[in-house]
Amino acid sequence: MSWLLMAMVAALLIPIYTACRDDDTWQKMLAFASIATKTSMAILVVSVTRDDWMVGVVGVIILSVGNAALMLLAHIIKRVNES
Amino acid sequence: MTFYLNLALRLGIWFLLTADLSWANIIIGVSVVLFLPYASTSSASLRDWLSALWKILKAIPQAYIEAWEIMLRPHDQEVITMERVPPRRTPGLVFLDIFLITFTPKTIVLKYHERGWYEVHKIQRGEG
Amino acid sequence: MSDGLSNLCFALGMIFWFWGTWPLLGERTILFKLHGLSVADTLGSMSVVVGLLLRIPREWPLLVLAMISLAIWNTVLGYVLAYCSSSREGSDA
Numbered sequence: 001m002s003w004l005l006m007a008m009v010a011a012l013l014i015p016i017y018t019a020c021r022d023d024d025t026w027q028k029m030l031a032f033a034s035i036a037t038k039t040s041m042a043i044l045v046v047s048v049t050r051d052d053w054m055v056g057v058v059g060v061i062i063l064s065v066g067n068a069a070l071m072l073l074a075h076i077i078k079r080v081n082e083s
Numbered sequence: 084m085t086f087y088l089n090l091a092l093r094l095g096i097w098f099l100l101t102a103d104l105s106w107a108n109i110i111i112g113v114s115v116v117l118f119l120p121y122a123s124t125s126s127a128s129l130r131d132w133l134s135a136l137w138k139i140l141k142a143i144p145q146a147y148i149e150a151w152e153i154m155l156r157p158h159d160q161e162v163i164t165m166e167r168v169p170p171r172r173t174p175g176l177v178f179l180d181i182f183l184i185t186f187t188p189k190t191i192v193l194k195y196h197e198r199g200w201y202e203v204h205k206i207q208r209g210e211g
Numbered sequence: 212m213s214d215g216l217s218n219l220c221f222a223l224g225m226i227f228w229f230w231g232t233w234p235l236l237g238e239r240t241i242l243f244k245l246h247g248l249s250v251a252d253t254l255g256s257m258s259v260v261v262g263l264l265l266r267i268p269r270e271w272p273l274l275v276l277a278m279i280s281l282a283i284w285n286t287v288l289g290y291v292l293a294y295c296s297s298s299r300e301g302s303d304a
Binding site for chain 3: 007018027041057060063064075
Binding site: 161182206 | 253
């Protein structure tokens with residue numbers, strides 16, 4: 001299973017690099033949305049490899065409520081851009 | 084009828100989250116579900132809801148097929164089309180429609196116009 | 212048997228992840244990148260969760276919840292990002 005974790009971290013590097021490089025706000029938001037999903041998936045996989053389901057519960061909770069913040073942020077940025 | 088569907092949805096999430104079917108947990112779940120506010124807007128018919136849910140189940144393999152298609156052959160062209168909304172949709176059903184269109188990888192809903200149109204962004208194969 | 216099947220799911224998920232995340236590096240429009248991300252983050256992650264489900268079937272309630280929230284959130288977020296980023300230069304907003 002460790003190959004899976006390595007592949008995940010490697011895939012995670014791509015949006016992190018994009019978030020650092022791009023100046024456009026929406027490209028950054030896109031990269032952050034991708035990072036959020038990928039990290040919580042990595043948490044789930046770690047919980048299975050370590051056989052510690054408490055970690056997995058944290059991953060599921062982040063997956064189910066964490067993206068709400070990004071959605072609110074997108075709306076706020078849109079309002080700021082309009083005014 | 085959609086009232087019961089709504090209750091079933093909330094209870095389903097509760098039982099999946101707690102994974103516990105003891106009597107105390109069932110009582111807590113039912114009372115919390117009944118206590119939460121229920122938005123009583125104009126209710127759609129049960130048949131519309133069931134057909135929308137059935138379409139979601141069909142959309143999952145469809146999404147994987149489309150994913151393979153755009154992986155194997157490059158889709159380079161981007162077009163924006165308008166799609167008609169079926170008449171008399173309630174907000175819940177409009178949400179399900181948008182979900183359905185955006186879930187498949189080739190199409191994304193850009194905007195929902197009040198007069199009954201979805202603005203859909205699509206990718207297609209180029210001619211070359 | 213079950214291990215091989217779940218490894219297959221993981222491999223499929225990783226292929227989707229890399230293919231869908233790769234366009235982020237290029238110079239395309241946001242909407243085009245969103246199509247790639249919906250392949251990667253929704254479908255790829257769903258197949259990884261299915262693989263995990265084959266490994267530990269006893270934790271199915273939470274994994275099913277993870278799958279449902281994954282599908283709903285990523286799709287809604289895709290719609291919201293597309294809507295917000297396009298109405299900036301939109302004419303009839």
